[in-house]
Amino acid sequence: MASEVCQVCGGTGWRIIERDGISGAERCRCSQAERSRELQSRSKIPPLYANASLENFRLPRDNPAAELALGQVLTTVRSYAREFPALEKPGLLLMGEPGTGKTHLAVAALRILLGKGFEGMFSDYQNLLDRIRTGYDPNSGSSDKEAYREALDVEVLLLDDLGAHRVTDWVEDTVTSIITHRCNHKKALIATTNLVDADAGSTVSQGRTTLGERVGMRARSRLFEMCKVVRMSTAEDYRIKRVR
Ligand SMILES: Nc1ncnc2c1ncn2[C@@H]1O[C@H](COP(=O)(O)OP(=O)(O)OP(=O)(O)O)[C@@H](O)[C@H]1O
Numbered sequence: 001m002a003s004e005v006c007q008v009c010g011g012t013g014w015r016i017i018e019r020d021g022i023s024g025a026e027r028c029r030c031s032q033a034e035r036s037r038e039l040q041s042r043s044k045i046p047p048l049y050a051n052a053s054l055e056n057f058r059l060p061r062d063n064p065a066a067e068l069a070l071g072q073v074l075t076t077v078r079s080y081a082r083e084f085p086a087l088e089k090p091g092l093l094l095m096g097e098p099g100t101g102k103t104h105l106a107v108a109a110l111r112i113l114l115g116k117g118f119e120g121m122f123s124d125y126q127n128l129l130d131r132i133r134t135g136y137d138p139n140s141g142s143s144d145k146e147a148y149r150e151a152l153d154v155e156v157l158l159l160d161d162l163g164a165h166r167v168t169d170w171v172e173d174t175v176t177s178i179i180t181h182r183c184n185h186k187k188a189l190i191a192t193t194n195l196v197d198a199d200a201g202s203t204v205s206q207g208r209t210t211l212g213e214r215v216g217m218r219a220r221s222r223l224f225e226m227c228k229v230v231r232m233s234t235a236e237d238y239r240i241k242r243v244r
């Protein structure tokens with residue numbers, strides 16, 4: 001694609017338009033497509049989710065109650081992506097059981113935002129913390145040193161599997177500082193988690209770790225402030241269902 005010269009702009013990326021008798025330059029469609037391809041390739045979306053979209057997210061036709069509930073989830077995610085960034089809350093927090101499609105939907109939303117020209121990064125929570133930690137080691141590579149800055153500054157951060165890590169003060173401080181920084185700067189955060197929270201409508205049964213316990217009450221409070229919370233009400237694991 002990139003090697004073909006665009007018929008509209010001749011490869012300059014700009015085209016002349018005339019509006020009310022005044023001519024000006026406007027970004028050509030081809031450069032928007034080029035930018036969105038570049039953003040996709042830098043986004044670190046794992047290969048398994050490279051094609052995840054709202055269109056290929058299936059609703060369970062065999063279970064009307066689950067179909068309705070998941071349909072509402074899909075609608076919420078779709079309007080978040082469509083309206084972004086003109087939103088009251090810049091973030092999205094997907095909560096639910098394993099295999100219910102949280103990462104799929106989070107990536108689908110992220111890919112729409114990349115298509116709109118926003119810069120976004122997928123990061124696995126555990127992996128991000130590991131990279132930040134090795135980044136403090138003077139012998140570590142520069143990419144690990146950048147991990148923390150990137151998590152603070154990227155326009156849209158997808159934090160996958162938030163809280164999937166044992167708690168140490170270091171982890172709590174790091175997560176709080178990332179979330180606080182992003183919240184203060186009104187930067188988008190799309191997060192997924194298996195953790196439960198009574199205020200998000202989860203049933204908090206004995207022995208289940210809560211969001212607050214894992215990430216700390218300060219980070220939890222900010223997550224609710226900056227994110228539209230979406231709870232996956234179905235508990236059916238799509239990974240298991242698929243092989244049945
Ligand atoms: N409704 C669905 N339609 C199509 N594919 C789905 C659907 N739900 C899940 N999948 C697929 O099933 C797999 C598991 O889903 P996903 O990884 O999004 O689950 P998850 O909720 O993030 O689970 P975990 O909590 O274990 O991270 C993925 O390959 C995903 O693309």
Ligand SMILES: [Mg+2]
Pocket residue numbers: 102103104160161192
């Ligand atoms: Mg997941």
Ligand SMILES: [Zn+2]
Pocket residue numbers: 006007008009010011012013014028029030031
């Ligand atoms: Zn062009």
